[in-house]
Amino acid sequence: MAKSKTVFRCQQCGFESPKWNGKCPSCGAWNSLVEETIQPAATKTPSSRKKADLSNFIQELQAVDTQEDIRYQTGIGELDRVLGGGLVKGSIVLLGGEPGIGKSTLLLQICEFFGASHSILYVSGEESTKQIKLRAERLHVTTESLYLLANNDAQSICDTIAACEPDIVIIDSIQTMQITELSSSPGSLTQVRECTNLFMHTAKQHDIPIFIVGHVNKDGAIAGPKVMEHIVDTVLYFEGERNFSYRILRAVKNRFGSTNEIGVFEMMESGLQEVPNPSAMLLEGRPLNVSGTCVTCVMEGSRPILAEVQVLVTKSSLPSPRRTANGFDYNRLFIILAILEKRCGLFYGTLDVYLNVVGGFRLDEPSGDLAVALCLYSSLTDKSISEHVTAFGELGLGGEVRSISNLTQRILEAERMGFQTCIIPKQSMRGLQSSNFQIQLVGVRTLKEAFDFLEQP
Numbered sequence: 001m002a003k004s005k006t007v008f009r010c011q012q013c014g015f016e017s018p019k020w021n022g023k024c025p026s027c028g029a030w031n032s033l034v035e036e037t038i039q040p041a042a043t044k045t046p047s048s049r050k051k052a053d054l055s056n057f058i059q060e061l062q063a064v065d066t067q068e069d070i071r072y073q074t075g076i077g078e079l080d081r082v083l084g085g086g087l088v089k090g091s092i093v094l095l096g097g098e099p100g101i102g103k104s105t106l107l108l109q110i111c112e113f114f115g116a117s118h119s120i121l122y123v124s125g126e127e128s129t130k131q132i133k134l135r136a137e138r139l140h141v142t143t144e145s146l147y148l149l150a151n152n153d154a155q156s157i158c159d160t161i162a163a164c165e166p167d168i169v170i171i172d173s174i175q176t177m178q179i180t181e182l183s184s185s186p187g188s189l190t191q192v193r194e195c196t197n198l199f200m201h202t203a204k205q206h207d208i209p210i211f212i213v214g215h216v217n218k219d220g221a222i223a224g225p226k227v228m229e230h231i232v233d234t235v236l237y238f239e240g241e242r243n244f245s246y247r248i249l250r251a252v253k254n255r256f257g258s259t260n261e262i263g264v265f266e267m268m269e270s271g272l273q274e275v276p277n278p279s280a281m282l283l284e285g286r287p288l289n290v291s292g293t294c295v296t297c298v299m300e301g302s303r304p305i306l307a308e309v310q311v312l313v314t315k316s317s318l319p320s321p322r323r324t325a326n327g328f329d330y331n332r333l334f335i336i337l338a339i340l341e342k343r344c345g346l347f348y349g350t351l352d353v354y355l356n357v358v359g360g361f362r363l364d365e366p367s368g369d370l371a372v373a374l375c376l377y378s379s380l381t382d383k384s385i386s387e388h389v390t391a392f393g394e395l396g397l398g399g400e401v402r403s404i405s406n407l408t409q410r411i412l413e414a415e416r417m418g419f420q421t422c423i424i425p426k427q428s429m430r431g432l433q434s435s436n437f438q439i440q441l442v443g444v445r446t447l448k449e450a451f452d453f454l455e456q457p
Helices: 077-083 103-114 129-138 154-164 189-206 227-231 278-283 330-344 366-381 407-416 447-455
Strands: 005-010 033-038 092-097 120-124 146-150 168-172 210-214 234-239 246-254 262-268 271-274 293-300 303-315 323-326 351-357 389-391 421-425 440-444
Touching: 005 189, 077 246, 077 262, 092 103, 092 189, 092 227, 103 120, 103 129, 103 168, 103 210, 103 271, 120 129, 120 154, 129 146, 146 154, 154 189, 189 210, 189 227, 262 278, 278 303, 293 366, 293 407, 303 366, 303 407, 323 330, 330 351, 330 366, 330 447, 351 366, 366 389, 366 447, 407 421, 440 447
Parallel strands: 092 210, 092 234, 120 146, 120 168, 168 210, 293 389, 323 351, 389 421, 421 440
Antiparallel strands: 005 033, 234 246, 246 262, 262 271, 293 303, 303 351
16 A cells, blocks of 8 residues: 655645745745645556547537527626626636735625625635624625525535535635645645635536635735636636725636726725726816926727826935836836936935825836826926826837837726816827817927926917
């Protein structure tokens, strides 16, 4: 009889070692190796294996029926947008985020809408049923079709799902689930992987959608093996700063929709509230007649969002001036500063530069380069940019303003928010009919042309 062996597995990267080490040789994490006992699998000879003929289960592509309604509406438009139109039957959705960001709150809120026509099983391995009840009362969740189960045995939970067959299942959270046959503790790589695989088979076999809550590690990634994200159908991340009330729900994987859409929420006392107009939210309380501030437009999937960029340039008292960027790529800021110094003759060598994107929003695409450059110029010269001006365009190393995509949607969003002038790349105006817009379009080829326009009275 084969004997079981003991290995030490890294809880960050999955590296296996025959002996314990204080530091993982693979990823360099400290105190991450945990002892696990591996049971040998029963070996079978090829002759003893039964042959399985699956030819009766083969289907032609044209014969697969997709006409029936396979999606549930969640009752929250922002969540439906990110999911690609609703929750697909038989799918498994992984929702990750930092502690206290609102993962459990969002899932409990959708139970109020689902409960009108569907039965929901809410499984918690962290809270008791009384704690969930108190949170439901705070969120005004009063549906009678919500059933609670406080347990962390994954196999027993799957057996219960198969026996009760609820319409929707919520698992909170995967790091607390365990399979008793495995010797490792809950939250380990083996337990998380095998529990996720078990829930996946249950969802597919019974055609029941399952929400799974996942915790994140110190690097911001979902704790557990990376294969867990490959097993599930959809991976959602809740983003947001703890000091801000706004939350952004982003899809990083979606087998049934686009991964470019985002949902915006605001955390209130009564729970998460949808923000149907993120541009108005991000521009709320914008200062007037202050230098170093400008508005740009970024595309999040098919949604244009206006965001305010603020820059403060001040004299430095340090031998090496400070460069700080919040919500903008730090290295990209250095490139824009180098372009301004080399191509425009501006000097920032002895000045501190602080850049901030208001509202905790991030500018991940290069269309915000032009607005950042205008803010740097405005703060350096202490000349304010009109509150009715918006700008978007990518900067080249030669100081040129390069064309961007989705220009029409960006202009229409700026026009809808009441802006009067839009500074855009000159090349992008070729395919535009300026008569179709009420807003003034100013095309520029270089940064100097943009600065000259700002100097006009």
